[in-house]
Amino acid sequence: MVVRAMYRHLEHSIYLDPNAERDLEDVECTGCDWTAGGGGAGLGLTFPQIQDAVLKHTGATGHSGFRQVTTNYWRVVRSGQDVATQLSVPVVPTPGQVEPPEPT
Structure with a gap:
């Protein structure tokens, strides 16, 4: 058998x-499990x-350390393919985002 x-x-x-x-924003307390979510x-x-x-959390607990968590979702698109078709909607760039290549 030959496998190629x-x-x-x-x-x-x-x-x-x-x-x-x-830009889904959440802020978490580093001293406990408290979270304030933007959603x-x-x-x-x-x-x-x-x-x-x-x-208010700082006033109630004395905790002064917090962590901000920002969530974004990304897609990988094959080069040379129609970007809008792969993403199912027209691409709307975010400020600072590199424009996608034009379909060939």
Whole structure:
């Protein structure tokens, strides 16, 4: 039996997923398991509300260390393919994001 395989290397790019929420913010206390969550646009707390919750937590517990967690979702797209088709929607770049290549 003869087994033949062909390998090829394809270039890929990575982009923010336009279908996903952007910049989901959570703040966690480093002294306990307390968390204030933003949950993204239209959900959870706004950033000023998160700041207020952090100050209230500090006043109630004396904890002064917090960690901010930002979550974004990404997609890998094969080079030379139609980016919008692979992502199922038109690509909307985030500020500072490199524009995707034009389809060929």
